[in-house]
Amino acid sequence: MREEVYTFLKSNKEIKKFVRTQPQWYRHLLRRPTETDKLQLAAMQYYKKTIPDKVEQFSQSINMATMMMQMFRMMREKD
Structure with missing residues (x-):
């Protein structure tokens, strides 16, 4: 080499x-x-360090955060 x-x-x-x-x-x-x-x-x-991979990881994180927020709202509404 x-x-x-x-x-x-x-x-x-x-x-x-x-x-x-x-x-x-x-x-x-x-x-x-x-x-x-x-x-x-x-x-x-x-x-997975290319820009499209990072964008996908970011969007998955955003989706997870919105799902958690919806869960918290649903839990609040039940009380």
């Missing part, structure tokens, strides 16, 4: 962990060492 790719993996623990769980990336980086940006994107998608 090229020194710059090795240094890149060593400097970012999350991507290093991703490459260990997805070993096909070792071969991919050996053949195309300049594609570290694709590796970063794949890792972000794997760990």
Whole structure:
């Protein structure tokens, strides 16, 4: 493996962990060492850190909060 790719993996623990769980990336980086940006994107998608994933997580949190508010209102109305 090229020194710059090795240094890149060593400097970012999350991507290093991703490459260990997805070993096909070792071969991919050996053949195309300049594609570290694709590796970063794949890792972000794997760990759900892309903008659409964050928006979805946020909307789920909002839905959960509104559901809890409705439950509290229903409990108040019963009393």
